[in-house]
Amino acid sequence: MVSIKEIAKLAGVSQSTASMVLNSKGDYYRISPATQQRILEAARQLGYQPNISARRLRSGGEKVLPIIALMWTLDTRAHLVGRFLKGIQQGLSELEDEYELLIVPFVDNMLSEVRSLLTGTRFNGAIIANTTEQDELFLEQSDLNVPIVLYQRRSSKYNTVSVDSFKTGQMVAEKFAERGHRRLGLVMPDVSSQAIRLRKDGFVAKARELGMELLEHHIVYEDYSELGGYTAAKQLFATGGDLPTAIFATSDQMAVGILHALHELGIRVPEQVELIGHDNESVTRFTVPSLSTVHLPVEEMAKECVKLLADMMQHKSGHKVDKLFETSIVVRETCG
Numbered sequence: 605m606v607s608i609k610e611i612a613k614l615a616g617v618s619q620s621t622a623s624m625v626l627n628s629k630g631d632y633y634r635i636s637p638a639t640q641q642r643i644l645e646a647a648r649q650l651g652y653q654p655n656i657s658a659r660r661l662r663s664g665g666e667k668v669l670p671i672i673a674l675m676w677t678l679d680t681r682a683h684l685v686g687r688f689l690k691g692i693q694q695g696l697s698e699l700e701d702e703y704e705l706l707i708v709p710f711v712d713n714m715l716s717e718v719r720s721l722l723t724g725t726r727f728n729g730a731i732i733a734n735t736t737e738q739d740e741l742f743l744e745q746s747d748l749n750v751p752i753v754l755y756q757r758r759s760s761k762y763n764t765v766s767v768d769s770f771k772t773g774q775m776v777a778e779k780f781a782e783r784g785h786r787r788l789g790l791v792m793p794d795v796s797s798q799a800i801r802l803r804k805d806g807f808v809a810k811a812r813e814l815g816m817e818l819l820e821h822h823i824v825y826e827d828y829s830e831l832g833g834y835t836a837a838k839q840l841f842a843t844g845g846d847l848p849t850a851i852f853a854t855s856d857q858m859a860v861g862i863l864h865a866l867h868e869l870g871i872r873v874p875e876q877v878e879l880i881g882h883d884n885e886s887v888t889r890f891t892v893p894s895l896s897t898v899h900l901p902v903e904e905m906a907k908e909c910v911k912l913l914a915d916m917m918q919h920k921s922g923h924k925v926d927k928l929f930e931t932s933i934v935v936r937e938t939c940g
Contacts, residue, residue, distance in 0.1 A: 606652045615639075615646040626652070628719045628726065644722050648747050670917060672696075672910070673706045673727035675718065677734045683857060684883065684902055688733065688755075691906025698907070699914055712796065715739035716746075724749035729917045731755060731909045736796035751916035753909045756799045763916065763925045765908045769799045772898055772931045773806025773852075776880050779933055780850040781814045783878060783940070788818045789848030791836040791858055793828035803854045803882065822848050826858070833861025841869055849877055850939070856881040856888050859895055863938070878939040893937030901929050 612622035622643050624633050630640040674692065676685055696703055706727050710718055713736050720726035733755040735743070743754075744761055754764045780788060788811055792804055804823075811818045824840050826832035833853060841847055853859035859881030863873060871877055873893055881888060881897040888895035908927050 606647075606650045610650060611643065611646045611652060614650065615643045617643060622646075626723050626725060628723055630719070644749075647723075648749065652749075669702050669704045670729070671704045671706050671727040672913060672917075673708045673720075673730040675708045675710055675715070675730055675732045677712050677736075678709045683885065687902040688906045691903035692731075692910055694903065695907035695910030699910070701914070701918075703914070712736045713738040716742045721748050721750060721752070722746065729753075729913045731906075731913060732757075734797070737798065738796065740798065751913060753913045753916075755905065755909055758798065758926070761924075763912050763927075765905050765912065765927045765929070766799070767900065767905075767929050767931050769802035770806035770809075772882075773803040773808070774810040775806075775931070775933060776852045776898065777807050777810035777814065777816070779880065779939065780811075780852075780878070781816060783850065785850040785878065786816055787822075787846055787848045787850075788816055789822045789824070789840050789851040790818065791824050791826065791833060791840070791851060791853045791862060793832065793855055793858065794825040795828055800854050807852055817846075828855060828857065830857055830861035830864070833858030834865045835861070837862040837865035838869070841866075841871065851877060851879050853879065853881045856883045856885040856895065856897055859897070860887060860891060863891055863893075863895065874938050874940065880933065880939050884934055888934075888936065891938075896936045896939035897934050899932050899934050901931075905929055 608622050608626065609619055611626070612619045615622060617639060621635060621639070624630055625635060625640045625643040626647060692705065696705070708718060715735060721730065727750065729750050730752045732752055735754070735757060740757060744759070752762055754762050756766050758764055758766060790804060790807060792800060808818060821843055822840060824836040826836040836858065851862060853862055859879060862879060866873055866877060873879055879895065881895050882900065884897045884899040888897045912925055912927065
């Protein structure tokens with residue numbers, strides 16, 4: 605087993621300095637980023653694996669279990685966390701071994717600040733959701749000290765659990781074409797998200813392929829919220845001219861706001877405008893009219909994340925896995 609003494613010697617620092625960095629206290633003790641990086645690189649080269657269990661026993665813990673971290677961004681996408689946690693709970697209950705779950709929220713573009721991904725001092729493995737493109741770049745360029753699974757992201761390096769978001773966008777455009785629509789609108793949250801960008805790309809590509817009209821000013825970016833959807837709809841229908849007769853909102857939150865705005869504008873749904881959301885949140889069954897939406901199998905995907913990560917932590921899986929789930933359109937009143 606690699607010791608801190610060996611790491612300190614390779615990095616050219618004292619044992620106490622190496623210990624502080626490997627215990628995620630480097631910033632607190634004002635150890636320079638260059639020195640911290642040198643210590644982490646030495647630990648990686650020597651194959652250092654922190655003994656979290658021993659550390660917790662020394663601090664008086666009773667039963668020591670491996671720790672899985674769920675890392676989720678601190679933003680309005682957190683409305684999906686409840687469904688995701690339900691799936692994780694189901695996944696954990698189906699495993700032979702027991703695990704503890706640690707929630708580690710992080711700020712967009714700041715995943716690199718979670719030092720335990722590099723040191724492995726707080727948890728044994730991580731499920732990472734809703735990373736921005738900058739966060740994804742950090743992951744691709746880093747040598748992490750814990751196994752991870754990415755949710756709703758594609759990666760050339762890490763195991764992933766996702767849906768084909770490009771195909772989902774195509775599917776919605778095809779649905780509108782089947783309904784006879786020729787002029788479309790698209791409402792999206794103004795966030796850095798691989799999945800949402802791919803939904804847009806698929807929708808736009810299929811609309812153009814099928815000869816439908818999707819003008820640039822009919823693609824509206826707003827805040828990821830009901831208010832954002834409301835504001836987007838008001839903006840969309842203030843442009844005049846030939847207005848869209850069908851709208852794809854890439855989140856149910858925004859679709860709910862769109863419904864309210866259209867009601868205020870006196871635009872009847874679905875008679876004058878049809879609407880499809882995304883996620884299949886529980887609220888979609890209770891809007892008036894009820895909201896047609898794309899079902900995202902969040903709970904099932906969360907269970908798969910747990911299974912994949914547990915296999916990695918127990919060294920049962922040595923090859924890269926990309927698990928792809930299917931989406932489907934749930935037809936309700938806003939788009940028959």
